[in-house]
Amino acid sequence: MKDFKANLNKLFYPDSIAVVGTNKVVGTVPHDILRNILDADFNGVVYPVSPKERFVAGIKAYRYVTDIPDPVDLAILVFPSSVIHLALEQCGQIGIKAVIIISAGFKEVGGDGIEREKKVKEIADKYGMSIIGPNCLGVINTDARSKINASFARRMPEEGSIGFLSQSGALCTAVLDYAYAKHIGFSKFISFGNKADVTEIDLLYYLKDDPKTKVILMYLEEVTDGPGLMKAAQAVIKAGKPVLILKSGRTSEGASAAASHTGSMAGSDDVCDAAFRQARIIRCQDIDEMFNIAIAFAYQPIPKSKKIAIITNAGGPGVLTTDAAIHDGLELAKFSEETTAVLKKNLPKTANINNPVDVIGDARADRYNVALSAAFKDPDVDGVFVILTPQSMTEIDLIAREVAKVSHHYRKPVYTSFMGEADVAQGIDVLQRNKIPHYTLPESMCRAFATVYQFGIEQKEQPKKVKIFEDVDDKIVAEIINDVKSSGKQYLTEDLSDKVLKAYGLPVVRADVASSPEEAVKIAETIGYPVVMKVVSNEIIHKSEAGGVILNISSADDVKTSYKTILKNAGIYDPNAQIKGILIEQMIPEGEEVILGLKRDNSFGPVIMFGLGGIYVEVFKDVSFRVAPLNVTDVEHMIAETKSSAILQGIRGKKPRDMEKLIECILRLSQLAVNHPDIKELDINPLIVREKGLGAFVADARIML
Amino acid sequence: MEKHEVQEKVKKVVANVLKLDPDEVVDDANFIFDLGADSMQSLELVAAFEEEFDIEMDEDKALAIQTVSDAVTFIASYL
Structure with missing residues (x-):
């Protein structure tokens, strides 16, 4: 052992x-x-x-x-x-x-x-x-x-x-x-x-x-055990240590051979991206970004809030930093009266004493000291960004030492950007030796701060457990899969796909075939009005053309009348057609079309997809992925990641959609993916999500083994 | 040539090229692991065997030989 x-x-x-x-x-x-x-x-x-x-x-x-x-x-x-x-x-x-x-x-x-x-x-x-x-x-x-x-x-x-x-x-x-x-x-x-x-x-x-x-960085070329990596990273992160991974190989090989929408859109790198997000691994694009974030974690405390103070000796860079900070979701702290009074008293009249604080181009170390101390003391400030551009009178080294000295007294993070190269080099060296994070660009500084802040927020979230649905019928699903496999086929027919989904409690449209008007009424009343009635005959392919489809039938009398009408129409259309009965189907109500999918990834295993549904799904590619099994938080995050989530919340006067049911459908699909590894790919496209409280319906589905 | 003659000659060549005491060159000695041959010396060994036995060996196969006894068998196949 x-x-x-x-x-x-x-x-x-x-x-x-x-x-x-x-x-x-x-x-x-x-x-x-x-x-x-x-x-x-x-x-x-x-x-x-x-x-x-x-x-x-x-x-x-x-x-x-x-x-x-x-x-x-x-x-x-x-x-x-x-x-x-x-x-x-x-x-x-x-x-x-x-x-x-x-x-x-x-x-x-x-x-x-x-x-x-x-x-x-x-x-x-x-x-x-x-x-x-x-x-x-x-x-x-x-x-x-x-x-x-x-x-x-x-x-x-x-x-x-x-x-x-x-x-x-x-x-x-x-x-x-x-x-x-x-x-x-x-x-x-x-x-x-x-x-x-x-x-x-x-x-x-x-x-x-x-x-x-304190922080772990990794360069990876291949993920051989995706679930194992996710589990290990989650354990490390739970212990308070961030995991940053630079993963090469962003090409989406293998996606082109897929048979489903999900398969064609779930490229290996998209899945890797999603899996890392799910495990809260910070994926970095390059070595610079990796170390920019790593030094923030390694050198400074995690900020309590995203409210920052910016101290600069140059207006332009101050604005650039503000723009980048807001872009990354940070907020400028609102200084207290005490802070502004201190700044007003000690800085020149031309200085900007509000956030961002501009100590003006001719500022020496003493002005930075005043501004830094005031910012750190302000109760609304939870992080300080120090910007410096090298003017002829700028005391670059001294200011760097001042940043190190002052920040040492406070438990708030300080990040710096001494902009330039040659003149600021010595000051940067002072900062780096003193473990003060330094960034060539303010944009990188803001991104690093935002990443650390987000890590802190997520650390406080309680991970939710994976919900197990007890009302599923694994026996039926296994039987169907075994039958199809033993027949040598790789696809499930529409009715078998529906049976699998139904066995997992997914809302498949209810339907049954009637062979008399009375039976039709009985079925319609079991399903619930309104219903659709369709002729069932191998000889009649184009049912609508034959007058074999009647929509929106709302009463028992209408069912009986429609039954007779369809039979009559079918007889006229093709007198030799053999009529097997009339299909009574639940009328699919109006709703938003979304897609749910499943694919097996070589590294991560079962991957669930959610996104905007319909025929343009591969054009808009408004989809997100997660590795099964999923918990509610995973599903909420994957929905929120797509643009379609705004539509589902209700826009332009539309009422919000039934998110609860949508989440349940995704969770049930996740359980199906985990329990039945023979299912290689699956598309539910579309899933019609109705108004809040009215549920959702699977309008079409494909399952591949 | 008798096998024991080949064996003696091979050991002599190995001891010369690798600058070893002939007693160290035992039958199951691995050129790299036991006798410390580096990649250059492996090439020198192949050349020395060819000269000693007046043969021309397949170089890739010759370089894949790991032990003294395997070298004896391999060289004998050319004689």
């Missing part, structure tokens, strides 16, 4: 490390890994293992890991892939539980590499080892208790509270370089490569409990 947590503790906090396959050739991975461990001042013992060398970097080397006389906690394997299994087997034999395989030449190269990776996993499972990699950059732990740079990165990053996980090793080195320039520190830095054994999910759970990590 593998104890992931204990193994990962050995990996991040080992007392001893063996570098297996190292050599003396400077500039090669096997050598530089050992060098990096030594240079990072690792708090433990290091054992070079090399078949040929008797010492490496002045340290006695062992021929085999099994020759090491003392216990080894962590082995780092740097041999070529063809012999990794031999080294790993020896590690297992002497009880090493944590291993990093740096070497490439596994799954990523295909062919024999796939077999080699399988072998690695088999050995890991046999000995209960946890393995990071293969094909990775390695692992860094900046915690002073351990201090490991078990990677071939060029440098050890600063200590910090950001945990970074990456599927790409090369991106790691770029990120380390980027972060170094901005004084961004990390708690743990992990390149997990091919994730043959330890996955990003295991690492998320580990970092959830890591006291040194």
Whole structure:
């Protein structure tokens, strides 16, 4: 049995490390890994293992890991892939539980590499080892208790509270370089490569409990276990740590081959987007955005409200910041009389003492000090944005120090944007060293603040449980699916689709066939007026043309008369037609047309779609997605995400639609999706949503297996 | 050539190229894992075998050989 947590503790906090396959050739991975461990001042013992060398970097080397006389906690394997299994087997034999395989030449190269990776996993499972990699950059732990740079990165990053996980090793080195320039520190830095054994999910759970990590960033190329990733991220977020993911591969491959509206619109990236939103993972578009948000989480408290004060020495940037703030849903705080009095007394007459505060272009550090202190003290202010443009008299460094000094006394977040490049560089460096978030553009600053604020709001929401409907009939659904499957068909006919939906309590239009006027009346009265009557005959395809359809029938007398009329019309239209009866159908009332859908995604499993229905559904693409099972909050969010939600709330004098019933329909569909994985795709298009309190009706549906 | 002659010659070549004591070159020794051959030395080994036995080997197949005994069998197939 593998104890992931204990193994990962050995990996991040080992007392001893063996570098297996190292050599003396400077500039090669096997050598530089050992060098990096030594240079990072690792708090433990290091054992070079090399078949040929008797010492490496002045340290006695062992021929085999099994020759090491003392216990080894962590082995780092740097041999070529063809012999990794031999080294790993020896590690297992002497009880090493944590291993990093740096070497490439596994799954990523295909062919024999796939077999080699399988072998690695088999050995890991046999000995209960946890393995990071293969094909990775390695692992860094900046915690002073351990201090490991078990990677071939060029440098050890600063200590910090950001945990970074990456599927790409090369991106790691770029990120380390980027972060170094901005004084961004990390708690743990992990390149997990091919994730043959330890996955990003295991690492998320580990970092959830890591006291040194406040925020987790991840670069992902593929999601192999979508539900597992969502669950792990939710657990981390529940523990108060935000999860930011940069996921590459935004193309919607595979969507074109889909057979349903839902299938064609639910591209893999749309689903990934929706799943991340559902799990409250913050999806970032690029590295800049990721770190812009990460430093806000890492350096500053979560704001209590979205009311901010802007302090600027330039009017234009102040307006730009205000625009961006309002665009991102933030509000400008309304200063108290006391605040405006302080500002009025201490700032020049030309200054703007209202929010945004303009301390005027010739402002030195003292004016920023006054404005900052006043803003922080104001009870309506829950965040301060400091804007600076470099004039000839602007004390850039001093102002940066003032921001750091003053903000230190308050538990309110401060964000900065020193606009420019060369002249402001030194001031920015001061801010970054003092862990004050700095943004090149005010727009990025506002977006970061809004993201952090939203995270704080969502943290307070109580997650709702998934409602299970007990009145569904799984037996009928399973029987229908089995029958259709055994007949070799992939589509359910209209009546079978209706039966499946009906078994799940979805409001299918009620209908039955009558063979006499009296029976017709009985059926109509069971269904409820008004009804539609249609001739049932294989010979009469165009029923309306034949006078075989009568709409809006509201009484028993009209049913009897209509029955006779339809029979007469049909006889005239085709005297040879065989009439099987008259279909009595519930008249579909007026309402808004929406679409509900279901699709199976390779990474995330059952995906539910909601959106504007009708024949133009693929033109307007006003749809949203969530991964089943859904709770009420998920459904409310997915409805609110679409433009159609405004229509459903009632616009231009129309009454609001039956949202309660709509939500129930989506929840029932979610349960159907989870309980019957044989259903590959499903469209309910349209679902007619009537006025509030009057329900909804499935007007048409398709189910594909 | 008898198999034991091939074996002796292979071990001699390996010891020379990898600069090892001939006693270390045992039958089941793995060129990389036990004898510490790097990628350059693997190429040198193939060239040295070809010269020693006056043969021309399929390079991809030759480089895939992992142990001394496998090298003996492989070379013998060319003789």
